[in-house]
Amino acid sequence: MGSFFQFKCRFCQYKVDQIPVGTGKDQTLALRLFNCSSCGSIGSTWTGQDKSPRCAFCYDKEITLLQEKAGVIDCPKCQEPASLVLMPGNWE
Ligand SMILES: [Zn+2]
Numbered sequence: 737m738g739s740f741f742q743f744k745c746r747f748c749q750y751k752v753d754q755i756p757v758g759t760g761k762d763q764t765l766a767l768r769l770f771n772c773s774s775c776g777s778i779g780s781t782w783t784g785q786d787k788s789p790r791c792a793f794c795y796d797k798e799i800t801l802l803q804e805k806a807g808v809i810d811c812p813k814c815q816e817p818a819s820l821v822l823m824p825g826n827w828e
């Protein structure tokens with residue numbers, strides 16, 4: 737189970753709602769937040785066991801895993817500071 741984040745950049749208006757992060761029913765798998773510089777995306781991807789993390793959009797392996805906490809992170813599209821917000825609600 738886990739929670740959702742919202743990413744929002746007020747400079748270029750790039751916004752991603754409801755990004756799920758957390759641990760799966762199988763505790764060895766986790767949904768982690770990532771920043772992909774290849775396609776300029778923020779999202780989440782499964783990690784753990786033999787799964788090497790990949791971009792959920794362009795499947796690039798050169799992604800940066802991010803801390804799952806609210807705060808300011810660089811926007812992958814315009815490199816300006818953008819906000820990561822913890823959303824209400826959980827997923828099972
Ligand atoms: Zn931006």
Ligand SMILES: [Zn+2]
Nearest residue numbers: 772775791794
């Ligand atoms: Zn990508």
